[in-house]
Amino acid sequence: MLLPELKLRRDKIRSLMAQQGIDAALITCNVNLIYTYGRVVSGYLYLPLHSPARLFVKRPNTIEGEHILPIRKPEQLPQLLEECGLPQPSRLMLEGDELSFTEYNRLAACFPQTEVLPCGTSLIRQARSVKTDLEVELFRRSGAAHIRAYQQIPSVFQRGMSDRDLSIEVERLMRKEGCLGIFRVFGQSMEIFMGSLLAGDNAAVPSPYDFALGGEGVDPSLPGGANGCLLGEGQTFMVDMGGNFFGYMCDMSRVFSIGPLCERAEQAHRVCLDVQEAVTAKARPGVTGEELYNTAIQLVTEAGFADYFMGVGQKARFVGHGIGLEINEAPVLAPRMKQELLPGMVFALEPKIVLPGIGPVGVENSWVVTADGVEKLTPCNEEIVVL
Amino acid sequence: MLLPELKLRRDKIRSLMAQQGIDAALITCNVNLIYTYGRVVSGYLYLPLHSPARLFVKRPNTIEGEHILPIRKPEQLPQLLEECGLPQPSRLMLEGDELSFTEYNRLAACFPQTEVLPCGTSLIRQARSVKTDLEVELFRRSGAAHIRAYQQIPSVFQRGMSDRDLSIEVERLMRKEGCLGIFRVFGQSMEIFMGSLLAGDNAAVPSPYDFALGGEGVDPSLPGGANGCLLGEGQTFMVDMGGNFFGYMCDMSRVFSIGPLCERAEQAHRVCLDVQEAVTAKARPGVTGEELYNTAIQLVTEAGFADYFMGVGQKARFVGHGIGLEINEAPVLAPRMKQELLPGMVFALEPKIVLPGIGPVGVENSWVVTADGVEKLTPCNEEIVVL
Numbered sequence: 001m002l003l004p005e006l007k008l009r010r011d012k013i014r015s016l017m018a019q020q021g022i023d024a025a026l027i028t029c030n031v032n033l034i035y036t037y038g039r040v041v042s043g044y045l046y047l048p049l050h051s052p053a054r055l056f057v058k059r060p061n062t063i064e065g066e067h068i069l070p071i072r073k074p075e076q077l078p079q080l081l082e083e084c085g086l087p088q089p090s091r092l093m094l095e096g097d098e099l100s101f102t103e104y105n106r107l108a109a110c111f112p113q114t115e116v117l118p119c120g121t122s123l124i125r126q127a128r129s130v131k132t133d134l135e136v137e138l139f140r141r142s143g144a145a146h147i148r149a150y151q152q153i154p155s156v157f158q159r160g161m162s163d164r165d166l167s168i169e170v171e172r173l174m175r176k177e178g179c180l181g182i183f184r185v186f187g188q189s190m191e192i193f194m195g196s197l198l199a200g201d202n203a204a205v206p207s208p209y210d211f212a213l214g215g216e217g218v219d220p221s222l223p224g225g226a227n228g229c230l231l232g233e234g235q236t237f238m239v240d241m242g243g244n245f246f247g248y249m250c251d252m253s254r255v256f257s258i259g260p261l262c263e264r265a266e267q268a269h270r271v272c273l274d275v276q277e278a279v280t281a282k283a284r285p286g287v288t289g290e291e292l293y294n295t296a297i298q299l300v301t302e303a304g305f306a307d308y309f310m311g312v313g314q315k316a317r318f319v320g321h322g323i324g325l326e327i328n329e330a331p332v333l334a335p336r337m338k339q340e341l342l343p344g345m346v347f348a349l350e351p352k353i354v355l356p357g358i359g360p361v362g363v364e365n366s367w368v369v370t371a372d373g374v375e376k377l378t379p380c381n382e383e384i385v386v387l
Numbered sequence: 388m389l390l391p392e393l394k395l396r397r398d399k400i401r402s403l404m405a406q407q408g409i410d411a412a413l414i415t416c417n418v419n420l421i422y423t424y425g426r427v428v429s430g431y432l433y434l435p436l437h438s439p440a441r442l443f444v445k446r447p448n449t450i451e452g453e454h455i456l457p458i459r460k461p462e463q464l465p466q467l468l469e470e471c472g473l474p475q476p477s478r479l480m481l482e483g484d485e486l487s488f489t490e491y492n493r494l495a496a497c498f499p500q501t502e503v504l505p506c507g508t509s510l511i512r513q514a515r516s517v518k519t520d521l522e523v524e525l526f527r528r529s530g531a532a533h534i535r536a537y538q539q540i541p542s543v544f545q546r547g548m549s550d551r552d553l554s555i556e557v558e559r560l561m562r563k564e565g566c567l568g569i570f571r572v573f574g575q576s577m578e579i580f581m582g583s584l585l586a587g588d589n590a591a592v593p594s595p596y597d598f599a600l601g602g603e604g605v606d607p608s609l610p611g612g613a614n615g616c617l618l619g620e621g622q623t624f625m626v627d628m629g630g631n632f633f634g635y636m637c638d639m640s641r642v643f644s645i646g647p648l649c650e651r652a653e654q655a656h657r658v659c660l661d662v663q664e665a666v667t668a669k670a671r672p673g674v675t676g677e678e679l680y681n682t683a684i685q686l687v688t689e690a691g692f693a694d695y696f697m698g699v700g701q702k703a704r705f706v707g708h709g710i711g712l713e714i715n716e717a718p719v720l721a722p723r724m725k726q727e728l729l730p731g732m733v734f735a736l737e738p739k740i741v742l743p744g745i746g747p748v749g750v751e752n753s754w755v756v757t758a759d760g761v762e763k764l765t766p767c768n769e770e771i772v773v774l
Contacts, residue, residue, distance in 0.1 A: 001607070028576070029575060029576070030575075030576055030578060034607070034608045038607055039607030039608065039610055040578075040595050040607070040608065040609065040610055041595045042576055042595040042596070042597070043595075058595075059593065059594070059595045059596075059597070059701065060592075060593035060594055060595055060601065060610075060701055061593055061700065061701045062593055062700070062701070094488075096487065096488045096489045097487050097488070097489045097490075098487060098575060099487065099488055099575070100483065100484050100485060100486065100487065100488070100491075100575065101481075101483045101484070101486055101487070101488045101491035101492075101505050102483045102484045102505055102508075103484075103575075104487075104488035105488075118488050118489055121489075168559055168562045168563060169559075171558075171559075171562065171568075172555055172556075172558075172559050175555040175558065176555060178605075180580065180605070180606055180608070180609050181558075181580035181581065182578060182579075182580045182609055188416060188417075188485060188486070188487065188490075189415070189416070189417055189429055191417060191427075191569060192569075193567065193568035193569045194568065205447075206446065206447035206448055206449055207446070207447055208427050208428045208429040208430075208445075208446045208447055209429070209446075210429070210446070214447065218565075218567070219567055219632075219633055219634060220388070220421070220425055220426030220427070220634075221421045221426065221427065221567070221633065221634030221712075222427065222567050222569055222634075223426055223427055223447075245606075246606055246608065247606060247607075247608030247609075313448065313449075314446065314447055314448045314449070325608070
C-alpha cells in the first residue's frame with residue numbers, strides 16, 4: 001500500500017490521540033495492522049503523535065525498509081525506541097478491547113514509567129469508521145465481485161438440494177470470484193464461517209450470535225446458519241455471505257424462492273424494500289443511527305409485520321451496522337445510537353422479515369455516506385428470484 | 388451432549404482448580420463453553436468446586452433446564468448466585484488469555500470481594516489437552532471424513548489449474564464430507580481460512596503466522612497460503628486443511644506432484660516418513676515434546692535436509708502440536724518442551740521439507756497417545772500421489 005494512504009489513516013488516529021492527550025499508540029492486532037501498515041505482520045506498529053511510525057517485526061523475517069526493525073519479544077520495545085531516538089511515551093494507548101488480559105498486561109509492563117490506557121481499540125475503531133477514498137473504492141470493487149457471485153446462484157441450484165448443499169456451491173462461487181473466505185468479526189464470542197444461507201423455518205431459529213438472523217447450524221459447536229433442511233416448494237431462502245475480497249467485509253443479502261410465493265410473502269418483501277428506501281432517503285451526514293432505526297420500525301409496524309421483523313421470538317436489535325475490515329463496525333443503526341453519520345462511513349442496511357412456514361424475505365445492501373446522502377455499493381436486482 | 392460426559396470434563400477442571408485452591412470458574416469463551424456445556428451459547432458457565440455447574444444464558448433465549456437461568460449482563464452474576472443458594476467465590480478464575488483486557492476487568496469488577504485469577508485459560512487448556520474417550524472417538528470419525536475428502540483430490544485436479552483454483556475445489560470436497568469450515572486457533576494474531584494448499588516455491592514464502600509452512604496468499608490482508616501460481620510439471624503441492632467436522636480440529640497433510648518427481652524430492656519425502664516412524668515409535672506416556680522434536684531434528688540432519696526442514700529461511704520451531712477444539716493445543720513437540728505425554732493426548736505430527744524449485748514434501752497425521760504408544764487417527768496412503 002502507498003505511504004500517502006497509510007499516512008492519511010495514521011493521521012486520523014493521531015488526531016484522535018491528540019484530543020485525548022495521548023502521545024503514542026502500540027498497535028499489534030491484525031485488523032489494526034492492516035489499517036495502519038497495509039498488511040498483516042507479527043509484530044508492533046508504534047505510532048508516536050509527532051514522529052513517523054516505526055514497525056517492529058517478528059514475522060515474516062523478510063520485511064525491511066525505513067523505520068522497520070526486527071524484534072523478538074515486546075520487552076525489547078523500550079530499548080528499540082531509544083535506538084530509534086524516540087522518547088519513552090508518557091501516555092500510551094493499547095488495544096484494550098482486542099488484546100487478551102494477559103497480553104495487555106505483558107505489554108503494559110514493558111513501560112513501567114508510562115501511563116498506559118486501554119482505549120486503543122475504541123479510538124482506532126472510531127478512525128476506521130470513516131473510510132478513505134481508497135477504502136470506499138475497495139468496497140465498490142468488492143460489491144461488484146459480490147454481485148457477480150450472487151448472479152450465478154440460479155445456475156448452481158438444483159431441486160432436491162439441502163440448504164447446506166446449496167450453501168457449499170455458493171461459497172465456491174464466492175471463492176471463484178476472489179473472496180478470501182475469512183470472515184472477520186469484532187468480539188471474541190462472535191463467529192461464523194463464510195456467511196449464512198437460511199431457508200424456511202430455520203431462519204427463525206435463534207442462535208447465540210448477534211447476527212441479524214440465526215439458524216440452527218449442523219453441529220452444536222457452531223450453532224448458526226444452514227441446518228441441512230431440504231429446500232422445499234413455496235419456501236424462501238436468503239443468501240447472506242461475507243464479501244471479503246480485499247480485506248473489507250462487503251455485506252449483501254438476496255432472497256430466492258422455490259416456485260412461486262404466496263401474496264403475504266411478496267407483501268412482506270415489499271415492506272423490506274420500502275424500509276430500505278425510506279431509511280436511505282433519510283440517511284445523510286448528521287442523521288443518527290437511532291433515527292434510521294426508528295424510521296424502519298415505524299414503517300414495519302404500520303405495515304403489520306413488526307412481530308416478524310429481524311427474527312421471530314429472538315430478534316436482532318438493529319437494522320444496520322457499520323462495515324469495514326470487520327463485519328461489525330460503527331455506526332450501528334439501533335435504539336439509543338446517538339452517533340451521527342459522517343461522510344465516508346460505510347454501513348450495511350438489512351431489513352429482513354421471517355415468515356413462519358415460508359422463510360426469510362427482505363434485502364441487504366452496503367452503502368457509503370456521501371456529502372448529502374448515500375451511495376449503494378451493491379447495486380443489483382432486489383426482487384425475489386423464483387427458481 | 389450427555390451429562391456424564393460433561394461431568395467428566397468439568398471434574399477434570401475441578402481437580403486442577405482444587406490443586407490451586409480455586410473455588411470457582413467463570414467460563415464464557417466459545418471453545419471452553421463447547422468443552423464444558425457441549426455447545427456454544429452467549430452467556431456464562433459458572434463452575435463451583437463443590438456444587439453443580441450453573442449456566443447463565445443471554446442467547447439463544449430457547450435454552451432451558453435444571454441449573455439454567457437467563458441473564459442480561461454479567462453484573463447480575465452475584466445476585467443470581469445468591470438466588471441459586473451459592474456463596475460468592477473466594478478465589479475465582481477467569482479466562483485470562485482469551486478474554487479481552489476490557490471484558491476481563493468488567494467481569495472481575497462484578498466480584499469486588501473475590502480474589503480473581505487469570506489462570507482459567509491455561510488451566511482449562513491443561514484439562515482439554517487430555518481427551519476423553521468420546522473426544523477421541525470424534526477425532527476418529529473426523530479422521531475418516533478427512534480421508535474421504537482427500538481421496539477425491541485427484542478427481543478434481545485438472546492440468547493448468549492454479550493453486551487457488553484447486554484449493555477451492557478441495558475446500559468444497561471437505562465441506563461436502565461434512566467439514567464445518569470454521570478453523571479455530573488459539574491466540575488473537577493467528578488466522579487462516581480453511582487451511583492451506585501450498586505449491587512449488589510458494590511453500591517457502593514466510594508468513595506472519597506461526598503455522599508449519601507459510602505461503603504468500605493473494606492479498607496482504609491475509610498473507611498466507613495459495614498465491615495464485617500455476618501448478619507446474621515436476622512440482623509438488625501439499626494439502627493441509629483443517630478437519631473440523633464435529634468441533635475437533637483434525638489435522639492431516641498429503642503431497643501430490645504434477646508428473647514424476649526428481650530423485651531428490653522422493654528422497655526428502657522418504658526422510659519425512661522416516662521421521663514420522665521414528666518419532667511415533669518413541670512416542671508414549673512419559674516422553675517429552677522436546678525428546679520427540681530432537682529425534683526428528685537428528686534424523687533430518689543426518690539425512691542432510693536440515694536446511695529445508697519445516698521451511699526455508701524462516702522455519703517453524705516445532706514438528707508437531709496438540710490438537711483439540713483448537714488447532715494449537717498442548718502438547719507441543721518443540722525445543723524446551725518438558726511436558727510429558729499422557730494417555731489421551733492428541734497431537735498432529737508434521738515433518739515437512741520444502742525443496743526450492745520443486746515444492747513441499749512430507750506428511751502430517753493426527754495421533755492419540757495410548758497406554759503404551761500412539762494410534763494413528765488419519766490412516767491412509769502417505770506416498771506422493773502423482774497426477
